[in-house]
Amino acid sequence: VLLTQMGWGDLGAFGEPSKETPNLDQMASEGMLFLDFYTANPLCSPSRAALLTGRLPVRNGFYTTNAHARNAYTPQDIVGGIPDSELLLPELLKKAGYTNKIIGKWHLGHRPQFHPLKHGFDEWFGSPNCHFGPFDNRALPNIPLYRDWEMIGRYYEDFKIDLKTGEANLTQIYLQEALDFISKQQASQQPFFLYWAIDATHAPVYASKQFLGTSQRGLYGDAVREIDDSIGKILKHLQKLGISENTFVFFTSDNGAALISAPRQGGSNGPFLCGKQTTFEGGMREPAIAWWPGHIPAGGVSHQLGNVMDLFTTSLSLAGLQPPSDRQIDGIDLLPAVLQGKLIDRPIFYYRGNEMMAVRVGLYKAHYWTWSNSWEEYSKGIDFCPGQNVSRVTTHTQEEHTTLPLLFHLGRDPGEKYPLSFTSDEYQRIMERISVVVQQHKATMVPGEPQLNVCDKAVMNWSPPGCEKLGKCLKAPKPDPKKCFWPH
Amino acid sequence: VLLTQMGWGDLGAFGEPSKETPNLDQMASEGMLFLDFYTANPLCSPSRAALLTGRLPVRNGFYTTNAHARNAYTPQDIVGGIPDSELLLPELLKKAGYTNKIIGKWHLGHRPQFHPLKHGFDEWFGSPNCHFGPFDNRALPNIPLYRDWEMIGRYYEDFKIDLKTGEANLTQIYLQEALDFISKQQASQQPFFLYWAIDATHAPVYASKQFLGTSQRGLYGDAVREIDDSIGKILKHLQKLGISENTFVFFTSDNGAALISAPRQGGSNGPFLCGKQTTFEGGMREPAIAWWPGHIPAGGVSHQLGNVMDLFTTSLSLAGLQPPSDRQIDGIDLLPAVLQGKLIDRPIFYYRGNEMMAVRVGLYKAHYWTWSNSWEEYSKGIDFCPGQNVSRVTTHTQEEHTTLPLLFHLGRDPGEKYPLSFTSDEYQRIMERISVVVQQHKATMVPGEPQLNVCDKAVMNWSPPGCEKLGKCLKAPKPDPKKCFWPH
Numbered sequence: 024v025l026l027t028q029m030g031w032g033d034l035g036a037f038g039e040p041s042k043e044t045p046n047l048d049q050m051a052s053e054g055m056l057f058l059d060f061y062t063a064n065p066l067c068s069p070s071r072a073a074l075l076t077g078r079l080p081v082r083n084g085f086y087t088t089n090a091h092a093r094n095a096y097t098p099q100d101i102v103g104g105i106p107d108s109e110l111l112l113p114e115l116l117k118k119a120g121y122t123n124k125i126i127g128k129w130h131l132g133h134r135p136q137f138h139p140l141k142h143g144f145d146e147w148f149g150s151p152n153c154h155f156g157p158f159d160n161r162a163l164p165n166i167p168l169y170r171d172w173e174m175i176g177r178y179y180e181d182f183k184i185d186l187k188t189g190e191a192n193l194t195q196i197y198l199q200e201a202l203d204f205i206s207k208q209q210a211s212q213q214p215f216f217l218y219w220a221i222d223a224t225h226a227p228v229y230a231s232k233q234f235l236g237t238s239q240r241g242l243y244g245d246a247v248r249e250i251d252d253s254i255g256k257i258l259k260h261l262q263k264l265g266i267s268e269n270t271f272v273f274f275t276s277d278n279g280a281a282l283i284s285a286p287r288q289g290g291s292n293g294p295f296l297c298g299k300q301t302t303f304e305g306g307m308r309e310p311a312i313a314w315w316p317g318h319i320p321a322g323g324v325s326h327q328l329g330n331v332m333d334l335f336t337t338s339l340s341l342a343g344l345q346p347p348s349d350r351q352i353d354g355i356d357l358l359p360a361v362l363q364g365k366l367i368d369r370p371i372f373y374y375r376g377n378e379m380m381a382v383r384v385g386l387y388k389a390h391y392w393t394w395s396n397s398w399e400e401y402s403k404g405i406d407f408c409p410g411q412n413v414s415r416v417t418t419h420t421q422e423e424h425t426t427l428p429l430l431f432h433l434g435r436d437p438g439e440k441y442p443l444s445f446t447s448d449e450y451q452r453i454m455e456r457i458s459v460v461v462q463q464h465k466a467t468m469v470p471g472e473p474q475l476n477v478c479d480k481a482v483m484n485w486s487p488p489g490c491e492k493l494g495k496c497l498k499a500p501k502p503d504p505k506k507c508f509w510p511h
Numbered sequence: 512v513l514l515t516q517m518g519w520g521d522l523g524a525f526g527e528p529s530k531e532t533p534n535l536d537q538m539a540s541e542g543m544l545f546l547d548f549y550t551a552n553p554l555c556s557p558s559r560a561a562l563l564t565g566r567l568p569v570r571n572g573f574y575t576t577n578a579h580a581r582n583a584y585t586p587q588d589i590v591g592g593i594p595d596s597e598l599l600l601p602e603l604l605k606k607a608g609y610t611n612k613i614i615g616k617w618h619l620g621h622r623p624q625f626h627p628l629k630h631g632f633d634e635w636f637g638s639p640n641c642h643f644g645p646f647d648n649r650a651l652p653n654i655p656l657y658r659d660w661e662m663i664g665r666y667y668e669d670f671k672i673d674l675k676t677g678e679a680n681l682t683q684i685y686l687q688e689a690l691d692f693i694s695k696q697q698a699s700q701q702p703f704f705l706y707w708a709i710d711a712t713h714a715p716v717y718a719s720k721q722f723l724g725t726s727q728r729g730l731y732g733d734a735v736r737e738i739d740d741s742i743g744k745i746l747k748h749l750q751k752l753g754i755s756e757n758t759f760v761f762f763t764s765d766n767g768a769a770l771i772s773a774p775r776q777g778g779s780n781g782p783f784l785c786g787k788q789t790t791f792e793g794g795m796r797e798p799a800i801a802w803w804p805g806h807i808p809a810g811g812v813s814h815q816l817g818n819v820m821d822l823f824t825t826s827l828s829l830a831g832l833q834p835p836s837d838r839q840i841d842g843i844d845l846l847p848a849v850l851q852g853k854l855i856d857r858p859i860f861y862y863r864g865n866e867m868m869a870v871r872v873g874l875y876k877a878h879y880w881t882w883s884n885s886w887e888e889y890s891k892g893i894d895f896c897p898g899q900n901v902s903r904v905t906t907h908t909q910e911e912h913t914t915l916p917l918l919f920h921l922g923r924d925p926g927e928k929y930p931l932s933f934t935s936d937e938y939q940r941i942m943e944r945i946s947v948v949v950q951q952h953k954a955t956m957v958p959g960e961p962q963l964n965v966c967d968k969a970v971m972n973w974s975p976p977g978c979e980k981l982g983k984c985l986k987a988p989k990p991d992p993k994k995c996f997w998p999h
Contacts, residue, residue, distance in 0.1 A: 032526065032781075032782055035812075037526050038520065038525050038526010038527070038781055038782070039526070039782075040546050040547075040781070040782060040921075040925050041546070041814075041922060042544070042546060042812045056530075058528050058529070058530060059528075238922070239814075239874055239922035240922045240923050241920070241922060241923040243923070244922065244923075285924070285928075285929070286920070286923035286924035286928070286929050287923060291782055291925070293520075293526055293528070293781065293782060294520055294526070294527075294528060294779055294781060294782070296898070324523075324530045326529075326727075386727055409901075409928055409929075410784070410899055410900065410901040410904075410926060410928040411898055411899060412898065412900050413897075413898035416898075432729070432774070433528075434529060434726070434727030434728045434729065434732065435728050435729040435731070435732070435774035435775060436773070436774035437528050437779070438898060440773075440774070440897055440898040441773070441774050441897075
């Protein structure tokens with residue numbers, strides 16, 4: 024289960040003040056809560072590419088070199104996508120007889136060569152891009168929904184999202200798809216990998232009628248409640264079918280809560296600094312729960328430093344497969360942490376585009392670069408750290424600290440508010456240790472070819488396969504490739 | 512159990528990222544978690560006076576009129592204390608045959624007439640003031656510890672607190688006192704009220720040797736872990752003695768975490784704004800757990816708006832007593848909320864000194880005045896909202912909003928970052944409702960005589976009763992009463 028921009032602080036089990044996620048909280052109490060789990064990037068597409076390849080975006084190509092340290096993703100006019108040279112988790116699982124399905128947002132490119140069924144998935148129900156704009160402007164393409172190879176309609180046109188009331192039935196549709204797929208696999212006794220990547224918590228946030236107005240938190244909370252309810256139903260379905268002890272379920276999110284959308288359309292990053300788009304904890308620390316009754320000790324709490332890339336390696340391990348040996352894999356096998364409560368020493372790297380902004384080693388985090396966003400954007404009201412300005416930390420110019428990194432102790436100071444004194448013994452001692460990790464990382468880094476540099480309106484979803492059957496083909500403009508503009 | 516300046520976000524059950532409070536989390540899972548529980552004041556003495564009288568500090572005299580909206584408490588040179596005219600919870604419980612003991616910090620005045628044994632308590636082991644300064648400067652009086660009527664030593668001199676290492680054995684001593692008292696009461700089959708008011712989480716923070724260095728959060732976390740362990744031992748002791756089903760236990764704190772002491776000596780207020788000294792949520796929303804096996808349904812979560820003053824009324828209710836009818840009581844009986852999950856409609860008033868700064872009704876909170884602290888203090892580095900500046904909200908001048916209050920929806924926006932638009936229908940509708948509540952409150956308010964206006968070095972703990980037996984009497988200077996200076 025991969026949510027989009029749900030924050031660390033959005034679940035009751037993680038301290039959300041309204042405690043409106045009884046199913047996820049129960050999942051945690053029956054499984055293992057990961058408190059130090061990270062995404063690979065503070066933005067959606069690169070995180071998803073990292074999850075499915077087990078590799079940092081800077082290796083798998085999901086980044087830009089158009090400017091320094093910029094967040095990039097896959098809007099409709101992006102030319103790039105997941106390279107054929109990358110090996111995705113479903114491609115590898117196929118070799119072990121798994122049937123692979125993606126339900127929801129793909130986000131690894133929408134041109135024909137990037138189609139998920141060309142990258143290991145057997146089935147797809149969902150959209151190639153995020154469900155936002157152009158909001159039923161039919162002259163521009165609304166985002167298509169696919170069933171497998173062909174589109175079956177478009178958001179706003181055939182799959183309604185009422186922007187005024189926030190009503191949409193999509194989570195229910197995605198839930199039913201999941202339950203049906205699980206039933207089918209159980210009936211045929213086939214092993215399966217289900218990547219349930221719903222998007223109700225991404226602005227414009229939506230929920231079904233039965234959940235609208237039921238949360239103390241407004242529409243965003245309604246969406247969270249519906250997702251919580253859906254996950255409860257999926258877990259109960261696995262139990263009812265008698266396959267819960269054969270099914271490893273992992274819940275997490277692709278980036279921190281988008282504070283620019285808060286409070287009506289955005290979530291909470293708990294005690295952490297800033298949100299989506301930043302390499303502070305609020306941008307990349309994620310809620311995470313592992314569930315596997317009969318295998319994972321109930322009620323466990325793990326401080327293992329984890330990353331979405333670990334789901335690649337861990338899933339291979341569960342299927343009895345080895346990760347590819349011809350390339351650098353950043354994900355580790357979490358099974359010793361999950362099953363035996365072991366703690367594996369490993370660093371967490373915080374990238375923004377082509378730059379390693381920060382690194383975490385143990386409880387310490389060193390910032391080599393800081394940036395929230397530009398003064399130009401900030402003066403227009405775009406604030407990734409609303410109400411959280413920390414002097415010399417949440418900077419509006421890109422600040423280099425490579426000679427003297429800003430160092431935080433995330434145990435004493437989870438909010439990254441109090442940098443350690445550069446002259447302290449603790450600073451000296453810890454930075455010696457961290458420097459070795461960073462040097463090793465940089466020395467062996469081979470960046471992939473950047474996929475998110477070029478944009479072209481001609482590549483938008485004008486005429487996805489299947490559009491002719493629906494009378495929904497639109498005429499693309501002439502090709503006009505340009506460098507994409509990534510402002511932050 | 513009343514802690515001092517432990518924050519809402521300091522317990523695992525409330526989302527603290529290190530999850531180091533297994534005993535309190537278990538207490539919550541066996542009892543009821545209160546998510547919307549408040550103290551009566553963002554500072555220690557007034558909150559404690561409110562808890563024991565069931566009345567707002569502005570009624571019971573625990574406030575100052577030396578300047579507008581100032582926090583005041585009971586340092587060593589305070590002349591005032593709890594008035595004889597106030598009826599304290601132990602005074603009333605005595606009538607129902609209860610034995611009452613206070614262990615820890617009293618804080619309702621240290622001159623002879625304010626002694627806790629003159630106000631209903633039968634036994635006392637602890638100190639009249641907070642354990643800070645003058646830190647073993649024997650020319651000024653260090654804070655005395657009393658056993659019942661007489662002092663038995665002083666902090667730093669006879670009861671060691673090592674300020675360098677943070678080592679002190681005091682929580683263990685206070686724990687043993689509690690266990691012994693409970694055993695004695697159980698043996699004699701006497702009903703009892705134990706007010707366990709320890710102070711290890713107040714700066715200078717301390718912990719026993721066996722807990723030092725065991726937390727991911729540093730010394731503050733070590734203190735929290737020791738308290739968590741102690742509370743686990745108290746609950747197990749009740750169970751072992753077979754009286755857990757006859758003993759109502761409530762856990763809470765007297766004000767929000769002191770962010771000026773963070774991160775080494777201060778806690779976390781979770782997602783809430785600012786800390787101690789302020790009337791934002793971080794200053795007054797508290798962790799709270801009710802525990803009473805066999806009576807309170809296990810694992811309950813309550814959104815009842817609660818207040819420490821309710822512990823007065825609820826305790827009387829448990830003892831079969833009525834609250835006094837000759838005075839305004841602000842606390843309500845929480846038993847319907849605790850035992851039957853009912854929600855009682857009631858407002859929460861946020862006072863700072865003599866001013867009602869804000870009020871909460873349902874999920875809405877209206878600020879009639881805002882102030883963090885003065886520019887003068889702020890420029891010296893005293894910041895009650897570090898890293899949390901919210902424009903026009905965390906103001907450094909006292910800002911009056913009485914004609915157009917700042918309104919927040921605490922469900923959508925627990926961090927008080929996004930005031931509702933004054934021109935919205937929602938604002939109009941809600942403020943109409945809140946205005947009625949505020950008018951009624953103000954119309955019937957009879958302030959008590961302010962007790963915290965006058966300070967005099969002559970009243971410090973120079974020669975507490977019993978000092979002569981220990982050779983610890985110091986000579987007081989001549990009386991020189993002055994207006995106390997309360998800077999914030």
